[in-house]
Amino acid sequence: xxxxxxxxxxxxxxxxxxxxxxxxxxxxxxxxxxxxxxxxxxxxxxxxxxxxxxxxxxxxxxxxxxxxxxxxxxxxxxxxxxxxxxxxxxxxxxxxxxxxxxxxxxxxxxxxxxxxxxxxxxxxxxxxxxxxxxxxxxxxxxxxxxxxxxxxxxxxxxxxxxxxxxxxxxxxxxxxxxxxxxxxxxxxxxxxxxxxxxxxxxxxxxxxxxxxxxxxxxxxxxxxxxxxxxxxxxxxxxxxxxxxxxxxxxxxxxxxxxxxxxxxxxxxxxxxxxxxxxxxxxxxxxxxxxxxxxxxxxxxxxxxxxxxxxxxxxxxxxxxxxx
Amino acid sequence: xxxxxxxxxxxxxxxxxxxxxxxxxxxxxxxxxxxxxxxxxxxxxxxxxxxxxxxxxxxxxxxxxxxxxxxxxxxxxxxxxxxxxxxxxxxxxxxxxxxxxxxxxxxxxxxxxxxxxxxxxx
Numbered sequence: 001x002x003x004x005x006x007x008x009x010x011x012x013x014x015x016x017x018x019x020x021x022x023x024x025x026x027x028x029x030x031x032x033x034x035x036x037x038x039x040x041x042x043x044x045x046x047x048x049x050x051x052x053x054x055x056x057x058x059x060x061x062x063x064x065x066x067x068x069x070x071x072x073x074x075x076x077x078x079x080x081x082x083x084x085x086x087x088x089x090x091x092x093x094x095x096x097x098x099x100x101x102x103x104x105x106x107x108x109x110x111x112x113x114x115x116x117x118x119x120x121x122x123x124x125x126x127x128x129x130x131x132x133x134x135x136x137x138x139x140x141x142x143x144x145x146x147x148x149x150x151x152x153x154x155x156x157x158x159x160x161x162x163x164x165x166x167x168x169x170x171x172x173x174x175x176x177x178x179x180x181x182x183x184x185x186x187x188x189x190x191x192x193x194x195x196x197x198x199x200x201x202x203x204x205x206x207x208x209x210x211x212x213x214x215x216x217x218x219x220x221x222x223x224x225x226x227x228x229x230x231x232x233x234x235x236x237x238x239x240x241x242x243x244x245x246x247x248x249x250x251x252x253x254x255x256x257x258x259x260x261x262x263x264x265x266x267x268x269x270x271x272x273x274x275x276x277x278x279x280x281x282x283x284x285x286x287x288x289x290x291x292x293x294x295x296x297x298x299x300x301x302x303x304x305x306x307x308x309x310x311x312x313x314x315x316x317x318x319x320x321x322x323x
Numbered sequence: 324x325x326x327x328x329x330x331x332x333x334x335x336x337x338x339x340x341x342x343x344x345x346x347x348x349x350x351x352x353x354x355x356x357x358x359x360x361x362x363x364x365x366x367x368x369x370x371x372x373x374x375x376x377x378x379x380x381x382x383x384x385x386x387x388x389x390x391x392x393x394x395x396x397x398x399x400x401x402x403x404x405x406x407x408x409x410x411x412x413x414x415x416x417x418x419x420x421x422x423x424x425x426x427x428x429x430x431x432x433x434x435x436x437x438x439x440x441x442x443x444x445x
Contacts, residue, residue: 025414026393029369032411033389036370062386070390073397 003054007034010058017068026071034061076143078136087135090301094127186241193234196227215284219277226272233265259306266299355383357433359391360418360426363401368413392416400425 008031015027038057042049061067079087102120105111111119145155195202200216207213218227240258272278273292279285358381362372369389376383395401400422405412418426 022393028412029414030389032413033369033385035411037385040370060384060386067386067390070386071393 002051003038003049004035006051006054006058007031007038010034010061010064013064014068014071017065018071019073022071030067034058037061077139078132080139080142083135083139087131091128091131093301094131094297095124098124098127183241183244186238189234189238189241193231193238196234197231215279215281217280219280219285221276222272222278226268226275229268230265230272233261233268237261237265262299263303266296266303269296354381354433355387355391356395357426357429358383359388359395360400360422360429363416363418363422364426366415366417368406368415370413372416395422 011027011031011034014030015023018026034057038049038054041053041057045053047053062070098120102116106113106116147153148155199218200213203213203216204211237258240254240261244254244258269292273289273296277285278288278292358376359372362375367375369385369392372392373383373385373388376388392401392403396403396416400419401416402419403414403416406415407413
């Protein structure tokens with residue numbers, strides 16, 4: 001009976017670490033199997049089962065937590081291994097940017113190092129938590145709605161949430177995929193461009209008469225200096241997409257221009273974000289800027305990735321290149 | 324399907340990549356699922372299956388084999404039921420239709436692999 005108590009104790013320890021639905025079933029099965037294992041070991045050793053033999057059988061079977069892990073359903077990776085380098089790069093950049101932007105206040109004696117650490121230094125690490133959540137959701141979306149292996153198309157669900165990689169890919173002209181993706185978003189771009197010309201006026205026409213739309217009015221300074229360049233850049237991008245759609249051969253030539261427009265657009269938006277109010281209404285301005293910050297971070301990362309990819313070229317190893 | 328099972332088996336290996344004994348273990352683990360499926364054309368319970376495999380030169384640690392049976396069942400390849408015959412209640416496992424099809428596929432793959440490897444190792 002002593003040996004059975006040892007086995008039961010072991011089985012209970014394994015069962016305690018199993019999901020509830022498996023606990024009983026696996027526990028009963030394991031107890032039977034281990035008991036038979038013990039009797040077999042005793043038979044081989046030519047003696048009766050005893051506690052020493054029972055402990056030996058259990059030791060060979062494995063530590064309870066290891067055994068439970070083998071029975072437990074397969075878990076999932078919060079961040080897929082192929083995203084790990086991107087995750088580390090992005091998280092490091094976010095922490096470095098927050099430190100880089102806020103640390104000058106310490107050097108210009110506007111803040112003590114202690115105050116800086118408590119206010120900005122430590123809080124920079126919250127980016128890591130935010131990114132874990134972001135990449136976790138992105139990984140889940142990709143597992144749940146994978147890219148079609150034949151066509152290389154990303155399902156529409158990928159657009160609900162910004163999923164960093166993998167993008168659409170198919171063999172062919174290098175920039176074609178990006179152009180195609182750009183063309184898909186062109187109608188939305190046209191509507192947004194039109195809307196951002198005068199959101200308050202457009203909303204006044206769309207909403208029931210008498211609805212207050214003053215919360216959508218631009219700040220005077222923004223409207224005077226930055227709105228026109230932004231709308232012009234958005235419109236130019238649409239023209240460029242249309243030109244590329246009509247004449248595929250010109251895609252390579254217009255690629256640099258497209259990139260330039262993109263960088264210009266992002267730069268003007270940074271200016272708008274940091275240079276003062278965008279909307280006259282405080283709440284609209286705060287909410288829009290919160291969204292704009294995320295939009296700009298995503299676009300900055302994409303621009304950096306684009307530059308890095310453009311810079312990567314496979315070259316001949318040195319000894320071969322010399323021949 | 325093979326990848327799912329194979330990945331599961333790989334998950335159990337604590338790799339010390341490069342060491343000859345670990346590579347040997349990896350090699351054996353690659354054949355583990357096929358070996359187990361091959362013996363489940365007739366119903367077996369964990370201990371009898373382990374005996375059957377050992378008798379035919381394929382000893383498998385019980386700590387590896389029993390959880391593997393559960394996972395193969397969860398993947399819809401095995402059917403199981405509790406039986407009380409001459410002893411304590413035992414859970415018997417047997418290939419279902421999907422498992423039988425997979426066994427046929429894996430057997431064909433294995434045989435092709437053996438032919439290719441034999442040619443390479445000459």
